Amino acid sequence: MAIETEINPEASVHSDEGRFGRYGGRFVSETLIGPLEELTAAYAQAKQDPQFHAEVERELSSFVGRPTPLYFAQRLTANSAGAKIYLKREDLAHTGAHKINNTVGQAVLAARMGKRRIIAETGAGQHGVATATVAARLGLECVVYMGADDVQRQAANVYRMRLLGAEVRPVEGGTRTLKDALNEAMRDWVTNIDDTFYIIGTVAGPHPYPTLVRDLQRVIGIEAREQICAAEGELPAAVVACVGGGSNAIGIFHPFLDDRGVELYGVEAGGEGLGSGRHAAPLNAGRPGVLHGSRSYLMESAEGQIIGTHSISAGLDYPGVGPEHAYLKDIGRANYVTIDDDEAIAAFHRLCRCEGIMPALESSHAIAYAEQLAARLSPQQSIVVSLSGRGDKDIATVAAQEGIEL
Amino acid sequence: MSRISERFQTCREAGRAALIPYITGGDPSPQQTVEIMHGLVAGGADIIEIGVPFSDPMADGPVIQAACLRALQAGTSVQDLFAAVREFRRQDTQTPVVFMGYANTLEAIGYKSYVEQAAAAGVDGLLTVDLPPDEAGELTGIAAEAGVELIYLVAPNTSEQRLEYISKAAGGFIYAVALKGVTGAANLDTDLVAGQVAAIRNASQLPVAVGFGVRDPQGAAAVARVADGVVVGSALVQMIADYGTAPDLAQRLQDAAAALRRGMDAATQSGGNA
């Protein structure tokens, strides 16, 4: 298949072929082609099967606790003196983040495929915890790869995973963060493909993962769209979500894609500022390339070496991004912006004080941008923000910022 | 005829399998690469595979991962590797050179520019681990025009149907991955390899080289009995890790290649290359 160099703005953004314009694809070594074809076929079949949907829905309502509420953040709104800010409360989902939606769905698929062993990669630990949780729920063996630096900064989540019966393998190679955990999980998968299901935690990776994970996370946007329409009697002016790999963002964006009046904002980690080079904002400061099985925007050197990223939030500390976001950026359907570490921390504190909600540092990026955006809009308008996870896991990081040792 | 086909034909006529050592280019430093290449040829290498170091070598095990890191820390660029091949070609116009690496290097430099520079330097083939034929559309025409062959992997779990598909796209030789896993992984199952090679021969006229898991003269000998070529990577790269600063590094690699060569030749002369 030739690379499409022309971007067609009319082309469907609902690609099922694993390609989003020139992005996506299946850039993997030959050994993984078979298992990816097998997974694609199994998912295509499951999608046609009402039983699969019923089972996922049952898990989502009885185990995950869906639907999650849409919460009107009245005091935060007053504080920014602009559009009404609504929070989609993924922090109230079981295990405390949106990651569980995807994990439950993939685990049901794994069980259908007869796989007994689950592997995953994790950055902040939220996807690892979600995976360890569903593995325990279904009685499956579970191994989680995590960058050695992330193991340190997310010690509480590491312990949670171990309590849930998962084996956490610290990854010492590379930059010791999420991208290296992904490399290592791929190595495990290629070695153990016969009995192992790899639950990828975001909308990255080779086809079918970006579509599979997006489909499973769409529940966020489907609920949010209904809830905001019920609350406001109309669609919101904007939807805002943080973007690491981009799964919570695509999940909340996707059901709004055809609502052309709704602006979509993905917030990347500005780290210490785009000028500093220490950030994790490939859509803002990177260029297209191939990593982890698909073509998308990347942070890389002129010669194509992947460069180290930085973010105060481990879950955004990734040099790539899901290919569908690359496409949405190029066709101009979604806007990608950045919020730096300090702004995210400040938003973290404001949400704690104003609303009694402690957001994940990842989500704090979305909150910070939503506040800025709200101030530019009118009080009649509304904004829906994905509060992708709760901040308990981050309190040591926040305390350290203030020189407090817990 | 291309340098790669010519070499396989020479080997076939001589009744031996091709020895294909792999080293990561620029490991331990770009300056040492040419000397090591000549050493490998002196030891009996038929084709040389140069790994293009990548920051995220997902299909490689710890030994080659570490080599990529050493090469990058030594400042190795793709330009350095093109330069190394140009220099190698001043003395050796016969031994085929294959670049093995990852797609993002080609993406960053641009397929056309990369392939043209490689061809001009004297590179004969490209094996891009995460660029299966399904994704190689644009590259195919560019490589054909430049006379660079695209070599593809076949895995133990590659279906018959896919084998047909890969065979149509492949040039140079077919690289049979002997096991499910990453480079440097454990032990070779020679019966499995024999079956795999037979299946590939059914689908393709190209020579078949086997790699991943061949680490010593015994393993190389076993593979030489059934395949046209034997790729040895991690075992040699480990020597670079161990002796990278020793003044006689190239000589040590030459000796290692010679030992592999002797093992393979003894096997094909006694057992025949059936």
Ligand SMILES: Cc1ncc(COP(=O)(O)O)c(C=O)c1O
């Ligand atoms: C709470 C939270 N939000 C967001 C993310 C980023 O993931 P994604 O960009 O896939 O939504 C993470 C990842 O760990 C997370 O834990």
